[in-house]
Amino acid sequence: MAAVLLLSSPAASKPPELRCALSKQGQRLLSSLSDGGPQPSSTHLTLIRKFVSSSSKTLTLKTLSHLFLSHNLSSFALPMYRRISETQWFKWNPKLAAQMAALLEKHGRFVESETLILESVQKLGFRELSIFYCLLIESYSKHGLKQRALDSYAHLREIPLPSVIRRGYESMINGFCLLGLPCDAEEMVEEMGIAGFRPSTFEFRSIALSYGRSGLFEEMRRVVRRMEDSGIGLDTVIMNIVLSCYGEYGEMLEMVSWVRKMRDLDIAFSVRTYNSVLNSCPTMISIVGEPDKFPLSIVGLVEKLEKASSSPNEVLLIKELVSSVVLEETLEWSSSEGKLDLHGMHTCSSYLILLQWLEELRLRFSEGTVLPLEISVVCGSGKNSSIRGESPVKALVSEMMFRMSSPLKVDRKNTGRFVARGKAVKDWLC
Structure with missing residues (x-):
């Protein structure tokens, strides 16, 4: 559960605020909240009330997640959370509650944080409670609140369920890694082994990542070797x-x-x-x-x-990538369509893959491979860009196709797709 959040972020190399784009409506609210100081005023509260009442559940929760992640606007998360909790569609969510409690703690609002936690604890059974404490450990750790994370771990260990023991080790190891304390995480792995639990791939990956982020590369390599020695490939x-x-x-x-x-x-x-x-x-x-x-x-x-x-x-790295087979995994080829999907790729990756794709098309056409009815490049329309609707990958593809006088044009039915007849593409390249 927590492993995904920890292990997905570094490779992406994006600030947390930019991982998920907002609609223009959400962007306008954040822009309005940023005016007039960091603390909520009556004007801010009115804006939040109107936004929640006029927005969909999905947009409202997405906007709240941006407030959680924002350093400058996090003080507005509590009034929005309260307003959301009053809507008809609201259903208590352990992750939101844990994030809110940790954020309140970070801003010194201890009574409100404890009240929220107590309200949550009282309504949960053992299994749900264990999940909630795991989420609290993660949320506290992300905010650098080590002691509060340890307190939650102690509460977690009190739950009389056999599965909780291992879950507790995993959560606290992840927490130490989020706190930038890989040595503490390794000590807990040792304790975990003494308790009869074998470390999993997750523990090794988390600790290696934490050492690497701190620039402790020798320690990172040691953990990777230890991972191999334990039989995990x-x-x-x-x-x-x-x-x-x-x-x-x-x-x-x-x-x-x-x-x-x-x-x-x-x-x-x-x-x-x-x-x-x-x-x-x-x-x-x-x-x-x-x-x-x-x-x-x-x-x-x-x-x-x-x-x-x-x-x-740098040149060697590019050459190594070019000789890989990633293109083959992103290129679909049949009599109906030859499709290159650029989803998940950053701008530099899309550029290099596109250059490889052009060479691959020329090769296939010259070898007489089956000619698809359509050739397409799927790049998305900017829903997940830092500014919604402005996709840097789409702009890159558009510029390349324009400069090369390509027959591929933006699909009228799907603005995140470039398409052309297969024969037109073959004539253009060959």
């Missing part, structure tokens, strides 16, 4: 964690070594591998940042990188 996820940690510190030579290790061990590259590596390549980012100038072929890209990059390892 290395996989794409742990390799992506290592790559993202090295990338945050610009350790490109190490990244080259681990990318090659992935290939030697036959560990599959993923879209996240592309994102983790390319988000760490400053010259590549600079090139993609000039859409009217970036090369339109892999050969041209490599030549430009060799001239512009201050590190030969």
